[in-house]
Amino acid sequence: NAGVTQTPKFQVLKTGQSMTLQCAQDMNHEYMSWYRQDPGMGLRLIHYSVGAGITDQGEVPNGYNVSRSTTEDFPLRLLSAAPSQTSVYFCASSQGLAGGKVTDTQYFGPGTRLTVL
């Protein structure tokens, strides 16, 4: 198992550009999520999904879109990048339980370091 994979590892964007951060998992996990990590702020939840076709907002969703067309993939889209979106982005997955509730550990990807100029 590759676990949770993220691409790219590094990315530099100019303000206003758009891009998609890719995330995939091969563990057949129902639950997937995106976090950003900033110095002194800890990890903050951006969006999450409890299964294919179902997504919801986390703590800091503005400026980001997600979709979940398959169990394996959960891409994060930046529509118009801003310098405030400079951060390290982590994707995570875990085995969901019935009713969308999760009481299990989360497996994190290696992260994407994004700089917006």
Added chain:
Amino acid sequence: SQKIEQNSEALNIQEGKTATLTCNYTNYSPAYLQWYRQDPGRGPVFLLLIRENEKEKRKERLKVTFDTTLKQSLFHITASQPADSATYLCALDLSNTGKLIFGQGTTLQVKP
């Protein structure tokens, strides 16, 4: 507002000693609490989970306590080694939804 606090100052200890890290929270009634380890340039790695009805959990040299009255969790590493040097994150799940709220992490440095 809801808040999780971990000691932002780095913890420096000597090899062989016990490291104790603290996670305090306010205005939460978490279903469970998790501890993760994060090395520089890498994603967090799960270590331990403790539920609200559990007082203590152990795994090898690791021990976690959970006091819902004090709203505090303590994370202990016994017989610490330089390889234990990393940042340790605590995370709470509100209402069993999987929406984790993370503390900012405490960096542990174990010196030989």
